[in-house]
Amino acid sequence: xxxxLIFLLGEFSKLDKVLFDLSVENQNRYLSSLPIxxxxxxxxxxxxxxxxxxxxxxxxxxxxIVAAFLxxxxxxxxxxxxxxxxxxxxxxxxxxxxxxxxxxxPDELNSEFRIxxxxxxxxxxxxxxxxxxxLHVFLRYPLYCYFLLKVTIKVAGYSFMITxxxxxxxxVHNEYSFTSSILTAYCETRNVLHINVMHGEKxxxxxxxxxxxxxxxxxxxxxxxxxISMNAAPSQFIIALPPSxxxxxxxHVNEGCYAYYKYFLTSxxxxxxxxxxxxxxxxxxxxxxxxxxxxxxxxxxxxxKQIVGKENxxxxxxxxxxxxxxxxxxxxxxxxxxxxxAYHCGKNVIIDDVTYPSEVKKLEEFKYIMIHKKLPLLSExxxx
Numbered sequence: 001x002x003x004x005l006i007f008l009l010g011e012f013s014k015l016d017k018v019l020f021d022l023s024v025e026n027q028n029r030y031l032s033s034l035p036i037x038x039x040x041x042x043x044x045x046x047x048x049x050x051x052x053x054x055x056x057x058x059x060x061x062x063x064x065i066v067a068a069f070l071x072x073x074x075x076x077x078x079x080x081x082x083x084x085x086x087x088x089x090x091x092x093x094x095x096x097x098x099x100x101x102x103x104x105x106p107d108e109l110n111s112e113f114r115i116x117x118x119x120x121x122x123x124x125x126x127x128x129x130x131x132x133x134x135l136h137v138f139l140r141y142p143l144y145c146y147f148l149l150k151v152t153i154k155v156a157g158y159s160f161m162i163t164x165x166x167x168x169x170x171x172v173h174n175e176y177s178f179t180s181s182i183l184t185a186y187c188e189t190r191n192v193l194h195i196n197v198m199h200g201e202k203x204x205x206x207x208x209x210x211x212x213x214x215x216x217x218x219x220x221x222x223x224x225x226x227x228i229s230m231n232a233a234p235s236q237f238i239i240a241l242p243p244s245x246x247x248x249x250x251x252h253v254n255e256g257c258y259a260y261y262k263y264f265l266t267s268x269x270x271x272x273x274x275x276x277x278x279x280x281x282x283x284x285x286x287x288x289x290x291x292x293x294x295x296x297x298x299x300x301x302x303x304x305k306q307i308v309g310k311e312n313x314x315x316x317x318x319x320x321x322x323x324x325x326x327x328x329x330x331x332x333x334x335x336x337x338x339x340x341x342a343y344h345c346g347k348n349v350i351i352d353d354v355t356y357p358s359e360v361k362k363l364e365e366f367k368y369i370m371i372h373k374k375l376p377l378l379s380e381x382x383x384x
Contacts, residue, residue, distance in 0.1 A: 017054040019205050024365050027053075027206045031230065041140050043181035043210040043233070048147045050206040051178055060146075067145035074149065075126065075134075078156045082125035085164065092116040094169040095161050104199045105171065106217050106240035113169050123164070124156035133186060147178070154179040155186055162190050173199035175227070181212045188214075197242070198223060201337050203366040206230055219245060219340070222369050247345040252326035257319045259291035263352075264333040267298035273307045275355040280332075282382050293324055332378060335363060339370050353377040 030053050037043045052060050094113035097120045098105055105115065126134075137151055154177075158170065170187060174180050175196050187194040196213040202223055212233035217240050218224050224237040261283055263276060280290050293314040294301060305313055314324060321338065325331070331342035332350045343349045351370060353360040364371045 015056060015059055019203065019366065020362055022054065024204050024367070027204065031206050031209060037210060037231070040181040040185035040212055041137055043212055044151065044178050045141055045144070045147065046231070047178040047181070047207075047210040048144070050209045054207065063146040064144065067149040071145060071149050071152065074152055075131065078124060078126040078152070079128075079131060081123075082127050082159075085123065085125055085160065090165060092119065092165040092167050094171055095119065095165060095167045096171040097121075097173065098171070098197075101199075101244075103244040104173065104242045105197055106242045108238075108240050109171065109195065109197070109217065113171070115171055116165075119161070119165065121157045121161065123160040124153070125160050125163070126152075126156050127159060127163070129189075130155055130159050130186075133189060137182060151179050151182050154183055158183060158186060162187075162192055167192060169193040169195055171195045171197060173197050175208050175211050175213075175216065175232075177211075181210065181233075184213050196236075201335065201340065201368070202226060203363070203368050204230070205366070208232070212236060217242075219344075220369065222372060226367060241344060245341055245344045247322055247325055247341060249326035249345055252320075252323045254319075254323050254327050257291075257314065257323055258289070258327040259314075260288040260329045261290045262314065262324065262328045262331055263290065263292045264295075264331060264336050264338045265292055265299045265304065266295050266334070266336060267300075268304075270303060270307070272355050273304060276352070277308050279352070279354045279378060279382060291328075293319075334359060335368060335370075343370070343373070343375075349375050350378050350381060351375055353379050354382065 031050065034046050034049060035042075037046055094115045096105070096115040096117045098115065099117040099120070102117065109115070134152055134155060138148055141147060161167065161170070170192055172180075172194075173196065175198075180196070184194040193214045196211075196216040198216070198218045202208065204226065208227065209230040210232060211227075213236050215238055216227075216232075216236040217238050218227070219239070219241055221239055224239065227237070228234050261280065263280065268276065276292075283290055290312060291314045292304060292308050292312055294304060294316055296316040301313075321341075325338065325342050325345060325347065328342075328347060330348040330350060331339055332352055333339050334352050334356050339349050339351075349370065351360060360371065360377075
């Protein structure tokens with residue numbers, strides 16, 4: 001059921017507005033119009049309202065109508081499943097959803113808990129006590145059926161994991177989920193810590209508003225203040241860099257992939273690639289080697305090779321991101337976590353305002369941390 005719901009919601013999400021479609025002013029105005037939350041149920045509901053702000057009204061209505069029919073069957077089905085699961089099949093100290101990207105979990109957290117990432121959401125069920133917990137949510141917001149259905153499914157997944165593995169903590173990267181605060185309240189009823197870990201770049205986007213965890217690890221005080229400005233609970237934040245942000249460059253020396261400048265590409269069009277290539281020609285004239293690193297999913301490889309020359313392309317399957325960052329002096333790009341990684345390991349970082357002048361202004365409006373740090377601009381480098 002969960003997989004079907006995720007697929008359908010993924011298709012529906014294509015209809016929503018995204019980050020830059022609504023100005024910070026509009027988002028902030030809407031956020032200011034909402035009431036102050038009294039508890040975790042209110043926090044989840046208000047985060048749901050903020051996310052609905054990006055969706056067309058007809059979609060919100062349709063989801064609520066469909067969910068109204070699904071809720072009674074879902075609750076009954078999940079309750080029946082609880083009779084077929086035996087409790088405490090094994091003890092796992094902490095459960096996490098970090099398979100294949102464990103490096104985003106801070107060392108402090110790994111030292112405290114042994115996190116198991118192989119058993120995430122392998123089942124779901126609702127006990128009688130779970131249904132009583134959900135009843136409080138249902139009575140508070142009975143008309144918001146999609147909100148209630150999503151909360152029900154999430155609680156059922158947590159219930160299965162906690163019952164089966166008797167864990168002390170659940171560690172996630174889900175601050176964007178409107179179910180997060182209610183799940184924190186649910187975990188408290190089961191004496192389980194609910195911990196969140198920052199996993200990617202964040203800007204002013206009220207999709208990430210109001211959430212509360214027992215702990216939320218962020219990379220910088222800037223992100224803490226950003227989340228608090230969107231009404232996230234202030235007391236949860238802990239500042240800690242994960243291993244992915246603490247690259248030991250001395251361990252990754254590889255002269256074969258060295259370049260003084262590296263441009264980190266994403267999904268550029270032909271016109272943008274031509275502009276980037278032209279911008280960096282002056283750097284080549286000064287004898288500096290330039291490499292263009294492809295994005296593993298989004299870059300058009302053939303187009304990039306055609307415009308910048310295949311000898312100047314760095315391939316992610318041949319050069320790891322750790323090797324790439326370690327073997328350069330300066331990272332150039334627009335909006336990517338790699339720039340933050342490079343910054344934290346002492347590399348120079350330059351923001352491309354030549355190909356993307358309007359985008360840089362947008363990023364400043366949406367409070368992108370690398371703009372906030374007043375880093376050099378590519379236009380300034382070219383003038384030298």
